[in-house]
Amino acid sequence: MSRPxxxxxxxxxxxxxxxxxAAAFVSLATTVVLGLRLPxxxxxxxxxxxxxxxxxxxxxxxxxxxxxxxxxxxxLWRRTRAPKWDRLAAASAEIGVVFCALTLxxxxxxxxxxxxxxxxxxxxxxxxxxLLALFLGYMALRRVAYDPEARARRSAVAALIxxxxxxxxxxxxxxxxxxxxxxxxxxxxxxxxxxxSYMAVMLLGFCAMxxxxxxxxxxxxxxxxxxERLEAEGLDVALEERRGEAAVVRAGAAS
Amino acid sequence: xxxxxxxVAGKDLRIEARSRVATNQVAPFAVLILILFGxxxxxxxxxxGRASAGLFWVAVLLSSLLAVQRSFAVEAGDxxxxxxxxxxxxxxxxxxxxxxxxxxxxxxxxxxxxxxxxVLYNADLGGPVLLLATCAAATVGLAAAGTVYGVLAAxxxxxxxxxxxxxxxxxxxxxxxxxxxxxxxxxxSVDDGWRWAQLLAVFAVVYVTLGVLAFGALLEES
Numbered sequence: 470m471s472r473p474x475x476x477x478x479x480x481x482x483x484x485x486x487x488x489x490x491a492a493a494f495v496s497l498a499t500t501v502v503l504g505l506r507l508p509x510x511x512x513x514x515x516x517x518x519x520x521x522x523x524x525x526x527x528x529x530x531x532x533x534x535x536x537x538x539x540x541x542x543x544x545l546w547r548r549t550r551a552p553k554w555d556r557l558a559a560a561s562a563e564i565g566v567v568f569c570a571l572t573l574x575x576x577x578x579x580x581x582x583x584x585x586x587x588x589x590x591x592x593x594x595x596x597x598x599x600l601l602a603l604f605l606g607y608m609a610l611r612r613v614a615y616d617p618e619a620r621a622r623r624s625a626v627a628a629l630i631x632x633x634x635x636x637x638x639x640x641x642x643x644x645x646x647x648x649x650x651x652x653x654x655x656x657x658x659x660x661x662x663x664x665x666s667y668m669a670v671m672l673l674g675f676c677a678m679x680x681x682x683x684x685x686x687x688x689x690x691x692x693x694x695x696x697e698r699l700e701a702e703g704l705d706v707a708l709e710e711r712r713g714e715a716a717v718v719r720a721g722a723a724s
Numbered sequence: 725x726x727x728x729x730x731x732v733a734g735k736d737l738r739i740e741a742r743s744r745v746a747t748n749q750v751a752p753f754a755v756l757i758l759i760l761f762g763x764x765x766x767x768x769x770x771x772x773g774r775a776s777a778g779l780f781w782v783a784v785l786l787s788s789l790l791a792v793q794r795s796f797a798v799e800a801g802d803x804x805x806x807x808x809x810x811x812x813x814x815x816x817x818x819x820x821x822x823x824x825x826x827x828x829x830x831x832x833x834x835x836x837x838x839x840x841x842x843v844l845y846n847a848d849l850g851g852p853v854l855l856l857a858t859c860a861a862a863t864v865g866l867a868a869a870g871t872v873y874g875v876l877a878a879x880x881x882x883x884x885x886x887x888x889x890x891x892x893x894x895x896x897x898x899x900x901x902x903x904x905x906x907x908x909x910x911x912x913s914v915d916d917g918w919r920w921a922q923l924l925a926v927f928a929v930v931y932v933t934l935g936v937l938a939f940g941a942l943l944e945e946s
């Protein structure tokens with residue numbers, strides 16, 4: 470390594486990430502302000518406003534998990550194998566888990582007053598919950614500390630196995646709920662009579678959530694890189710510091 | 725590859741036949757689950773009979789965790805994992821062999837459990853063709869997915885707690901599909917059971933393929 474240990478950037482900020490963060494903040498704040506000023510709908514009252522947040526959260530979670538799968542595949546493929554893909558997969562999965570959990574929470578908050586229950590075994594809810602469980606397992610596997618190369622390989626395989634399960638989960642829960650009863654929930658969703666202002670705020674929400682995701686991903690990726698550097702150089706830096714102290718002590722004793 | 729698979733499966737089944745862990749611990753555990761369900765769900769109100777398909781498959785799933793853990797525990801001691809790696813066997817063969825051994829144990833277990841739900845829950849096993857086809861597809865799928873995750877978690881200090889977290893969400897569709905297919909086969913529901921059996925077959929094919937492709941890389945470093 471050309472750079473001496475312990476020298477180099479020590480934080481995760483850069484001009485690009487600051488700009489991205491500012492854009493994310495402004496768009497999210499605008500979404501919140503406009504979302505709260507949406508007129509209440511006849512059927513769902515003020516709860517319909519959650520549409521500004523809930524679908525964008527789900528979208529960001531899907532993007533995050535998709536990127537994890539892609540990065541895992543790139544790591545596994547020998548010609549593109551590089552530590553950066555493993556870092557990207559780890560960073561994206563972690564943010565995806567947060568967004569996925571928030572999707573379920575906001576959906577539940579909406580479901581309670583609208584459907585009268587916190588949870589229902591609807592196909593989409595069930596498959597989202599299973600998706601969250603799959604990636605919680607992935608995170609748990611990542612957290613077990615061992616050799617970085619082995620960790621990268623195991624996690625990449627686990628991510629691809631988890632993603633391979635998604636269509637099967639989707640089909641099974643979809644048949645499960647649609648073979649027995651009509652999709653009553655589809656009629657409840659406000660999409661059918663969305664007016665312009667709702668649509669506009671929701672689209673803004675999509676942009677805002679994507680920006681927030683990208684901003685978090687950038688920082689999380691850099692934290693991952695810094696952690697790897699700490700593991701690689703931490704001991705050298707500590708030795709260097711102790712040597713420095715010893716030199717000071719010796720100089721003091723000699724004088 | 726197939727010869728290697730037979731060798732590994734033979735080895736694992738011989739170990740099980742001699743150590744009797746599967747017959748002395750896993751099978752009684754599965755029957756115990758059935759009895760516990762009897763306590764949890766009031767048997768007098770017919771709940772058990774209606775839920776028997778689902779309870780059967782929950783018991784199979786939980787027992788498959790034990791079978792997979794056992795399958796990799798036998799490789800953990802005495803440098804067996806190194807021996808397996810140095811043996812020159814095709815990794816795909818090792819995967820198929822280990823999965824086949826797990827599948828054979830699960831199949832035996834299902835016979836015991838099926839007997840259990842007939843006796844304990846008064847279940848009616850009509851439509852045996854659909855039931856058996858479901859069992860075959862589900863067993864292959866469970867064994868394949870379990871073996872892939874078994875080697876993923878193998879060699880880790882926390883494997884006992886990690887394996888259920890990794891495996892159970894992945895095999896959740898197996899529980900769902902197999903339960904629906906069995907309910908159709910037992911005449912509890914009027915679903916098209918064959919459709920569920922087909923989904924199980926797809927699951928089995930996907931995980932056998934993934935296992936054959938990925939097992940070599942995972943076995944090398946575990």
